[in-house]
Amino acid sequence: MTDTSDLPDFGGLQIRTRSLHDQVVDRVRDLIIEGVLEPGSRIDEARLIEELGVSRTPFREALRTLAAEGLVIVRPSRGSTVRKLTPEDVYSMLEVLGHLERLAGELACARASDDAIEELEALHQRMMEFYATRDRMPYYKLNQEFHSRLAALSGNATLVEMQANLQARLKRIRYIGNRKSDFWAGAVRDHEEMMSALAHRNGPRLGEAMAAHLARTWERVKESL
Template sequence: MLDSVPDSAVEPEAASLPRIAGTGAASLHGTLLAQLRDYVVEGNLAPGARVPERLLCERFGISRTPLREALKVLASEGLIDLLPNRGAWVRQLGPDEMVALFDVMGGLEALAGRLACEKITEAGFSEIERLHHAMYAAYLRRDLHGYFTGNQAIHDRIVEAADNEPLRTTYANFAGRLRRVRYAANLDKDRDRWGEAMREHEEILDALRRRAGSELSDILFRHLRNKRRAAAVRETAAAGA
């Protein structure tokens, strides 16, 4: 039943207009939201630290109202915690939470791979293939940064190839939450993992070439699991330090 509130006429243009605000692309509010999100994700505030409302207002040159709106959104994205009457705090990931987030990332990548197999074009595949070879070259010359960049690019391209807007958004959200975990950091000390990751990427490319959705889905989930395992070492070590 439609409530006492009258349903205004349907907005005809709304459907065709770009969905501006959803995640906040343009529009003053969206700008601030993006800025503030970057500010947090980039690590300008220490995990577990209080988010200084007043200082941020001055920094961004705005009043508290729009800032607080942005904070509410960041809280719903899981980047910060809002404690009633006690303000906003940068969310700190415990080991369990990190594991949970990694698993979701794995699920999202698995989905992206599956969809990519259905939708990717020959050109799109070639591009990923090119990135793969570049990454392999970086691996051979032990260029950690080059490898990391290429790796990131490949995973992003797969998500892109899935051509699914909500997936893109959700993926970006979880990637942002895990941004602090520097998975690459281990590889130079964990040559085995590096080689293993490289082999997994061979499998990924192969499955994608054959457009084997289920298979790719599986590989990608396992790939993320292993990535997490490698990252967990450092996490645990850091926690113990």
């Protein structure tokens, strides 16, 4: 019998509806984002399969999905590892994402409907509720949705696809950007500025706010890489 006493504790994670692929993906993704599965570490498939209460097939399918997102490296017959980004990787991706989101902000102000802007404002307010209670993971997930939906308001399918690809690869990075209270407070101020600019349909102002937000994200994460 394999000794698992020195392995990470994944307690409380069991999935009871085993057929739901998305649940497996979400659980493993959260472990990566929170750093329970550390960058560069080998994924202990047997242990996770047992802890999550799923069979090997849906777990392997989940790993393939996470590999497509850029979070996992799957090597047939050699096991899977959590992708580790270099500082150069992170900087270059944030740099490009900043330009994409600048354009998204400018286009959203010109093209979004009033109803769509109101819906994004409601999402923003839900984020602020989680910030008020310092509930970091729900805030983070809504934050990811906020950026995806704002990109969608651009009405540009190519931009949406490119933004989604980079955002997926930067999930862990965006999460650690709020690890300190002053970093998180700064990110919240950025979002308040974004919503104000969008409400006034000021494209240049929103575009600048989006780009500056990504530039500050680099400043918040670079020391931890």
